[in-house]
Amino acid sequence: MGILSRASYVIRSKLNALLNRAEDPSETLDYSYEKMRDELQDVKKGIADLTTQKKRLEIQRRRLEENVEKHNEQAREAVRHDREDLARQALEKKQQKMAQIEELEVQIADLQETxxxxxxxxxxxQDRIERFRTEKETMKARYEAAEASTRVSEALSGVGDEMEDTARAIERSRERTEEMEARAEAMDELADTGAFDQALSGEDELDRELREMRSNSEVEAELDTLRAEMGKESPAPTEREADSEVETVDADTDTEAEPADVDEEAVEAELEELSEEEQ
Structure with a gap:
């Protein structure tokens, strides 16, 4: 097969497939039905024209028959007046008219047969058209039912074009939602670790520990000032406080140590007890 032949074959195949996809059986059936009705109208018109021609010949035959009867009367009258010559002419015309009548009768018979x-x-x-109309409506109903069934099946199975687009949209939405949820969890985790506070304050871990140590020192200095004003001596450091001082010293030497957490509720409770004892 040559290149041109192959190209022609491919083009015809593509066009045939395109026409098959574009063809609507309902429209095709309606068009065929209308064509058959047009043919029926043409046949009826032909019959009407033929009948008209036959009627014209019949009218012409009746006139000839009237002429034949007229020529008979003329011949009788001529004979009564002893004018055989005129009677002969009338009979000759009668014979001519009768010959024409015979020809017309043959034509009329042919037209009647046609x-x-x-x-x-x-x-x-007409009977075929009526049967086709019934079959057409049945086929259209079957096609519409099959088409509806196909759409439902495609919708249930998800193989239709629209369902594929919907499935892809749902998948993209799911991926986007999971991404946003993961991002939200990551933001919460960073907020719990204080990463945002450090980023906003501009302090690193070493700056934060040094600031807390200075704050603790200032608290102890104010506490010593209050003891001095009230004439109280500083209590001997307990084992826990000694350990705390050791930890403070270690913090000075090792900047990676973390300060002890202060129980604010316990401190407030002790302060309230002292206030009640003084009263």
Whole structure:
């Protein structure tokens, strides 16, 4: 197969597939039904024209028959007046008219036969059209039912074009939602670790520990000042406080140590007890 032949074959195949996809059986059936009805109208028109021609010949035959009767009367009258010559002319005209009548009768008979044939064909075509109309409606109903069933099946199975687009949209939305949830969890985790506070304050871990140590020192200095004003001596450091001082010293030497957490509620409770004892 040559290149041109192959190209022609491919083009015809593509066009055929395109036409098959574009063809609507309902529209095709309706078009065929209308074509058949047009053919029926043409047959009826042909029968009407043929009948008109036959009627014209019949009218012409009746006139000739009237002339034949007229020529008979003329011949009788001529004989009564002993004018055989005129009677002979009248009879000759009668014979001519009768010959024409015979020719017309043959033509009329042929037209009648043709008319009868056309009427039979018209009736047959009309019956065929009626059967086709019934079959057409049945086929259209079956096609519409099959089409609806196909759409439902595609919707349930998800193989239709629209369902594929919907499935892809749902998948993209799911991926986007999971991404946003993961991002939100990551933001919460960073907020719990104080990463945002450090980023906003501009302090690193070493700066934060040094600031807390200075704050603790200032608290102890104010506490010593209060003891001095009230004439109280500083209590001897307990084992826990000694350990705390050791930890403070270690913090000075090792900047990676973390300060002890202060129980604010316990401190407030002790302060309230002292206030009640003084009162």
């Amino acid at each position: 008319q009868d044939t056309l009427v039979e064909k018209k009736n047959e075509l």
